[in-house]
Amino acid sequence: WDKVVFVLPAFEVRAGTRVPGTKAELLQRWDTGDARPFYGALCPRCQAPTDYGRWWALPPTPHLRVAYEAAWRDPWEPFYVGPARGVPPFDERFLQYGFNRISQACELHMVGFRFAVLDGAFVVHRGFKEAGGFHGGREAELHHNRQLFRHFRAELRQRYPDSPRRC
Numbered sequence: 151w152d153k154v155v156f157v158l159p160a161f162e163v164r165a166g167t168r169v170p171g172t173k174a175e176l177l178q179r180w181d182t183g184d185a186r187p188f189y190g191a192l193c194p195r196c197q198a199p200t201d202y203g204r205w206w207a208l209p210p211t212p213h214l215r216v217a218y219e220a221a222w223r224d225p226w227e228p229f230y231v232g233p234a235r236g237v238p239p240f241d242e243r244f245l246q247y248g249f250n251r252i253s254q255a256c257e258l259h260m261v262g263f264r265f266a267v268l269d270g271a272f273v274v275h276r277g278f279k280e281a282g283g284f285h286g287g288r289e290a291e292l293h294h295n296r297q298l299f300r301h302f303r304a305e306l307r308q309r310y311p312d313s314p315r316r317c
Contacts, residue, residue: 155230155237155258157220157267159200160188162275169274176272177206185274188229192279196252199226200267208269217269222259224317227251229273230265237263241302248295253302256317260310 161176163169164184170176179185187197199220208217220228228251238257244250258265303317 152233152236153262154264154266155228155232156216157200157228157230157265159202159205159267159272160197160229160275161185161272162188162190162278165277169276173270173272174210176274180206186278188273188275189279193225196225196227199223199265200228205267205269211270214268214270216266218267220265220267222255222265222315222317224256225252226255228255228265232258232263243298243302244295246291246295248292249299249302250295253299256303257306259317260306260313260315262313262315 162185163179167179167184170179170185176185187194187200187202189196199222201218201220204218238254238261240250240254241257244253255265306317
């Protein structure tokens with residue numbers, strides 16, 4: 151378990167909607183259109199490896215458990231809980247929007263971590279993330295971080311030359 155991070159499926163709920171406390175409540179919000187996967191409208195690929203369809207279909211459980219492992223794919227940006235030691239530190243060059251969680255998940259993959267999706271736990275963002283709902287400098291931040299990410303991947307190849315994994 152020292153090379154495993156535990157992925158918390160991430161959702162967003164419509165502004166003014168009560169944050170669900172259980173998976174059953176979350177499913178109800180989903181059915182009414184008041185909940186959806188995090189960044190579902192802006193970057194579905196960024197959460198796709200979590201495999202929400204598989205997660206929804208899991209039978210109810212009263213306990214927290216590892217449901218399945220998810221294979222890393224670019225540009226995944228999972229929310230996760232990891233061990234206190236061994237996880238590569240967050241690269242603080244990635245400021246504001248874009249590639250911050252993607253870069254760390256990429257490095258986790260490179261160093262051999264596995265991604266175990268949890269059932270019985272999830273995270274929720276209040277409000278739907280929508281295009282145009284960000285501050286004016288977001289596009290410049292994305293552009294800067296996209297360029298930085300290209301260099302970051304090259305750095306990873308140098309930092310981990312023996313890794314068979316790539317991002």
